[in-house]
Amino acid sequence: MSTSPIRDDSPLASLLPRAPRCLRLAELPTPVERAPWLDGPAAEVWVKRDDASSAVYGGGKVRKLELVLGNPPHDGDAPIVSIGGLGSHHLLALALFLRPLGRTLHAWTFDQVMTPHVRTNLAVLMSCGARLWSVRSRAALPWAALGYYVWARPPQMGRWMTPGASSPLGALGFVAAGLELAQQIEAGALPRPARVYITGGSAGSSAGLLVGLALAGVGTHLRVVSAVEPLFFNSFALRGLARKTLATLRQRGLPAQGGLDGLLARAGVTWSIDHRQVGPGYAVPTPAGAAEVERSASHGLKLETTYTGKCAAALRADLESGDARGPVLLWNTHAGNELRARIEDGWERRLPPRVRALL
Numbered sequence: 001m002s003t004s005p006i007r008d009d010s011p012l013a014s015l016l017p018r019a020p021r022c023l024r025l026a027e028l029p030t031p032v033e034r035a036p037w038l039d040g041p042a043a044e045v046w047v048k049r050d051d052a053s054s055a056v057y058g059g060g061k062v063r064k065l066e067l068v069l070g071n072p073p074h075d076g077d078a079p080i081v082s083i084g085g086l087g088s089h090h091l092l093a094l095a096l097f098l099r100p101l102g103r104t105l106h107a108w109t110f111d112q113v114m115t116p117h118v119r120t121n122l123a124v125l126m127s128c129g130a131r132l133w134s135v136r137s138r139a140a141l142p143w144a145a146l147g148y149y150v151w152a153r154p155p156q157m158g159r160w161m162t163p164g165a166s167s168p169l170g171a172l173g174f175v176a177a178g179l180e181l182a183q184q185i186e187a188g189a190l191p192r193p194a195r196v197y198i199t200g201g202s203a204g205s206s207a208g209l210l211v212g213l214a215l216a217g218v219g220t221h222l223r224v225v226s227a228v229e230p231l232f233f234n235s236f237a238l239r240g241l242a243r244k245t246l247a248t249l250r251q252r253g254l255p256a257q258g259g260l261d262g263l264l265a266r267a268g269v270t271w272s273i274d275h276r277q278v279g280p281g282y283a284v285p286t287p288a289g290a291a292e293v294e295r296s297a298s299h300g301l302k303l304e305t306t307y308t309g310k311c312a313a314a315l316r317a318d319l320e321s322g323d324a325r326g327p328v329l330l331w332n333t334h335a336g337n338e339l340r341a342r343i344e345d346g347w348e349r350r351l352p353p354r355v356r357a358l359l
């Protein structure tokens with residue numbers, strides 16, 4: 001069992017008679033602040049600073065990991081096996097939070113454009129002791145599985161974790177985030193946003209937030225800006241995970257309130273997905289996304305080109321076209337931590353030769 005402290009102040013505790021165990025890995029609530037450089041002609045923009053959610057590694061991932069690492073089947077001592085790109089924030093977050101627990105990450109990776117950001121993430125991943133099974137593309141991931149289960153067969157096999165920790169249990173971390181935002185609106189930290197922008201990959205953040213906003217009665221439009229192609233993230237995936245998340249809440253004692261659609265309609269919550277910022281593909285930087293990363297950096301807010309830069313670019317496009325009116329909230333799901341000090345000499349030597357050649 002993990003030795004991390006347990007969170008006793010989760011908003012889930014007051015919602016659920018049988019709230020799941022939740023580790024205290026994050027510093028919550030995260031602040032909300034004005035972001036005037038993102039304002040449009042008819043909208044004031046606010047930012048939810050999940051980048052400041054942890055001194056170890058912030059961003060949205062830690063909200064999900066508090067739940068998934070706190071409960072079976074991922075709360076034991078076994079290594080965890082999961083997948084992502086070479087610069088995956090999910091794999092990085094896992095490696096950083098597993099290390100102090102004396103646990104190992106077995107990572108099945110696929111290649112992605114080797115930006116300086118991706119290289120740093122990979123360096124930290126390897127410095128945390130992660131073991132890699134790498135293939136060239138997402139389509140080739142079954143080969144990584146074969147290599148792992150058939151050829152390598154590590155002495156202690158890893159427990160499989162859904163990509164992005166986006167199981168219904170993980171998504172509960174973002175249900176809690178929706179409740180957290182409602183408390184901040186109530187306390188006057190920001191006005192109720194007409195729109196909330198969040199980026200989507202494996203759907204856990206957006207599905208959880210959708211349910212959380214509805215349960216808290218925050219009538220708004222959730223605009224989910226996809227970082228991946230429609231095949232990998234779409235309304236089917238988002239709706240499916242939101243429904244399963246709601247079912248998990250019911251199993252834990254949430255009084256029945258009809259289905260997802262009824263819940264959303266009663267709360268006045270609507271949602272849509274925007275795929276227009278994906279550009280040439282997942283993790284390929286786009287000029288619009290890169291420009292937002294640069295602009296926000298000059299105002300002290302760290303975004304990156306795979307997810308949050310593209311999300312800010314979508315927000316800007318919607319404000320300029322008049323599709324969005326204020327107030328608007330941009331949820332910054334990217335960790336703001338400076339990690340270079342964690343890189344250990346010789347990390348490259350632990351890479352499979354094919355990946356080392358990509359550096």
Ligand SMILES: Cc1ncc(COP(=O)(O)O)c(C=O)c1O
Pocket residue numbers: 059060088089090164166199200201202203204205206307308333334335
């Ligand atoms: C910085 C960042 N934001 C957002 C996401 C997407 O979240 P989700 O996978 O829950 O859709 C990711 C996923 O890896 C991410 O790294």
